Amino acid sequence: MSKTEQPRVRRGQRTDTDLTVSAPAELMAFLVEKLPHKNRSNIKSLLKNKQILVNGKVFTQFNHPLQPGQVVTVAGNRAPETTQYRGLTLLYEDPHLIVINKQSGLLSMASNKERDRTAYSILSDYIKKESPKNRLFIIHRLDRETSGVMMFAKSEKVQRLMQESWNDTIKERTYVAIVEGIPEPPAGTITSYLKESKALIVYSSQNPEHGQLAITNYTVQKTTEDGYALLELELETGRKNQIRVHMQDIEHPIVGDSKYGARSNPINRLGLHAQRLAFEHPITGEQMQFMAPLPKVFQTFFKQPE
Structure with a gap:
């Protein structure tokens, strides 16, 4: 040997x-x-x-x-099942980062309406079991009804390193969405400038002076006979509600998203899922990649009839 x-x-x-x-x-x-x-x-x-x-x-x-x-x-034996909590699954943890798969319906962090059960509070309780001094810092957020890969830092330093170098550090950020109608052409790029109103609604403009640059690439993956499409979306920028607004811009809003123009809700949730996140580890420099499987309700919706 x-x-x-x-x-x-x-x-x-x-x-x-x-x-x-x-x-x-x-x-x-x-x-x-x-x-x-x-x-x-x-x-x-x-x-x-x-x-x-x-x-x-x-x-x-x-x-x-x-x-x-x-x-x-x-390993000679299968790894134990990934640690699960009500509302999230722990995908990865090291001394610097925690990566999770967040379920639809769970807030990323506290709001005026809900302070107790959030992804932040669940994970904060989890790390404090090891030591009461442990603290958690949010790096980026997912909307409450959006599921998928999300990342937290275990120190202010790592949070700052990730946020300050976000565009260089994040190598890939891919979502999937179910939208109303079938986009034409089947692949394209949406570019606009986004700005949030006092009513917390994000507006899109072609005027660079009216917001922050937002770029979304989309590709149609599957369609249904009754006029829905599954899109893969890759973000070149990470603005609040970016995908939701851009889908409204091309008149193919995400199902369940009445805030941004949807008229239907066939899966009883927002049809948006953060599927893949690839980045350079802020401390070790290692290339990391994490995937959250397509939710079963998405799979069932596009299952071909036998």
């Missing part, structure tokens, strides 16, 4: 194997080379079952970049 392959046995469990990275590579290619007794399907199963760790952290993306000196662990 080579020095780069070291088995570790945990009592009562199967063997874990540590593999040291010697040259830059993508995770799948590295595993194919190091695990000749497993085919690609076997390796995909290991990734799906969260049995592949890089420097102790679970990664499920086959194209995750590896650097020399990192240790890839092939």
Whole structure:
């Protein structure tokens, strides 16, 4: 057995194997080379079952970049289920950040109407169980009825680093939305300037003096016979209510969004979900990527009749 392959046995469990990275590579290619007794399907199963760790952290993306000196662990057992709380699922945690999948209906942080049950309060209670001195800082927000990937900082320093370098640090921010009607063309870019009124409604303008620049790219993914479309949306800017306003701009509002022009609510919630977030870790510089699965109600809505 080579020095780069070291088995570790945990009592009562199967063997874990540590593999040291010697040259830059993508995770799948590295595993194919190091695990000749497993085919690609076997390796995909290991990734799906969260049995592949890089420097102790679970990664499920086959194209995750590896650097020399990192240790890839092939766990002999499936990882325990992701920690869940009422309203959110904990996707990732390290000494600096917490990443969650927030459910629709949960506030990001306290408002005048609700102060107790928010994503912030749930996570704040969680980290204070380790130490009462622990504090939580919000990096970005999702609307109450929007679900998906959301990130918090464990220190003011990390919050500041993320917010001040947001456009450089965030590599990808992808949403999916169900909209009324089917956009034409099926892919495009929406650009405008957004400004919020005193009534907390965001307005769109083509005048640069009337707000902040907002850019949204959209692609139609699926459609229904009765005139709804599933869009993938990638943000180049992160303004408040940006996607909701831009969908209203092109006359294809998000279902359930009466505030911005929707006339229907076929899934009984706002049809917006933050699916993917990729960023550079503010402390380690590591490339991070997290995904929140498409909500079941979205999947069911676009399921083809048999």
